[in-house]
Amino acid sequence: MFAFLAEHRQALFPAEMFADMYPSSNGRPSMPPQVLAAAVVLQTLHGLSDVDTVAELRCDLRWKAACGLGLHDTAFDPSLVTYFRRRLARSKRPNRIFEAVREVIAATGVLKGRQRRALDSTVLDDAVATQDTVTQLIAAIRRVMRQVPGAAQVAAACCTAHDYADPGKPRIAWNDEQARAVLVNALVTDAIRLLAGLPEQPLDEQAATAVGLLALVAGQDVEPAEDSDGRDGRWRIAQRTVPDRVISTVDAESRHVHKTRSHRQDGFKAHLAVEPETGLFTVVALRPGSGAAHHEAALAADLLAEEDDAVEVFGDAAYSTGTCRQTLTSAGHRLVIKPAPLRPAVPGGFDLDDFAIDTTAGTVTCPAGHAAAFTGNTDKKRATFGRLCEGCPMRHRCITAKNGRVVRSRPNHDLQAAARRQAATDLDWQAGYRRWRPPVERAVAWLAARGNRRLRYIGTIKNNPWLHTRAAALNPRTLINLGLTRTDSTWTLTSELS
Template structure:
């Protein structure tokens, strides 16, 4: 199972990877540090038995766990522990006849401190000086805002807004000068990453000063937060995550698919918390990619996009995805569903009975538009329809008919509503299992290492769930013993 991770026969005898894999799985289940894990292996007979150690075996150095995780994350099959447990699940037949999958995501806090703009700029300059050959001499000649050899914060009056603004301006100028005067050379991975991070932090939080034309090199902190902002130079992949409009965390998103009746995780993935390519609708399709039979798919409004509905519908799945509510242009007024929209005949009729043509798809998102223009003048329903002087303009997105049918079904189909209320909530329990005992805060940096941890923890939780369901091993096969036997 682990032979490809140890291709060379040379070197001293090592700890069998099966023991390390068992230890890492128990570590992920219990949320322990490397030192605590080794202490359990040395002192707890249950851990010794589970990992295959003898009574008098003294375990190993904690650094071996970090070494094993690094090998596992960099291997061709970093999720092999989860895959092995999935084979056990398949052998028991516990999912046979189970045709439901529930999707959800949760935010996991990153393992690093969030840095402000000044801290990021100074840390990024220090990294370039440390990693790029010749950068120290360039920094000595070009950077004057702060002595980067001083481990402390810049000595300014931090309660003086003008002093803070001047420091940011000077640090950004220093960063750009350093980047512009670095010697041309082939850079290694660490050096290239350091230069890239400095280039990013030098521009992500600033904009030209208020009275600047953008060419005189004067800067100020930008209003608002940049999209996809990097929150720390220590873990450049951590991001601001808006799970809701009012709640923000810094970290990553864990995406999961479960079988709601048994609570078993069928697929998991960890992704950065920002970016369209990491949205629930995109990752959700990946979680269902290995399913080979039609399913009932349950999810909240994050998964209810037109593209997802089209893809899953074509795959033969039944969809229990909560439609996103429509927002009227006027509070309490008409929504899109109050208009009669015939996408085939390309006509739209408003609540007042006015009919206009629907344009052909156009633009980046292939949207169609229906403009009522002068028909809104003097219309008795105008106050409930639009505030625009030019009249109401409807924007019709791709897959409009699918979305309209979904909203109608969710509002009127009592069977759909009953199934959604019955089978969607169990995924919240699976999320609670995932983050309990302090496991909402990640222990590692970067997507790759944390994604490997997530798969290992899901594998451990699946094993625990199978044991609670009566998992036994008899004559080389896995099966679930009936209750009471």
């Protein structure tokens, strides 16, 4: 990789590629952006901090050659790397390094004729500590006091639950449940008073975000409570978790992520589309770790949007929703996506595929031969068997509820049922899934190697370009193994995959 950048850095990252990031009114950059681009690629590839990156540039001849520095050059201040990355993240093309590498991939023709794409996601841990309800409330109130004009005076007059100038946590007996309840009630009351007392005025982006965040954290974890004598007006920790819950006021986009029912991480999801034969990343995207809009199935079409032709799509059960299948099938793609397993109401008993569902007629027939009609809206149809289950000899294999079996039909039921039948009976489908789905796991391992499971930055604006740069650093490594070279201004490969 060092030798490749030393020889082809100028062709890969020409000066005009970064012209919009350095307008002429700001003067010439103190360090050519091509040098910084090469340094950022190597930094991301090796998982180094800005300080360590500059240290390598000062001491390692490989880094000097790759970035175009002379033997006696002392590199530059680490802040230049920070400024370059910030300019890149906030530019109109924050993923231009990834796009430049993708142009090289297209020029080599390595993906020509390879019409398979494996989709997957992986959790990347956030760069901040998860905060509890008390810590979030105090941090959000402090943020409003700092960033909203006049908020500090309002807080001094009405916020009495805690000394918000004190950097520590409130001094209470934390093992006393009643003391914790009193503190939570007082902090929520302070937040409501502060929001209600803020002067009416136009707010800039930072101040508006601070006010919105305080309103959010003040209500997401609490609910109204009543005193023993029936008086209300108090607040308590709610016995539930709201969807898309904010877990830190430092990084408000970080989320609790459940990859399995028992395993939870805090952070973001990296979504990937990989060509499984070569292991090349074709598309990557970083999104908050939870929320329907950021689910794997919701992003599948976006990951394949830039494909010129229909492809064969490989994915696990996270991509098996009816809506996702309908969208990808309508686009002409052939799906090799593992169906989500059905869970029978009785262990070992009948599941949904044991019922004959006629979506055209709107009826369902159970294994015992009883028929019922669907009712309800298009999204959530249900058929209730009720008394038909009384005395049925197959009831013990079907349902334990005393009111009988209820069958629910979701949109695109026929598409889902056909997919389950194909996965269970089609030997070619099974062989293809076993052959081409696992390589994406290797790509995920490459992405998270060298300590890159934990993100270094806050928010998607900074971390999404980092993910693209990481993929842009890994793709050339794969191409170099295939003999990537540049001859007469043309990118070529000297070897082919067997």
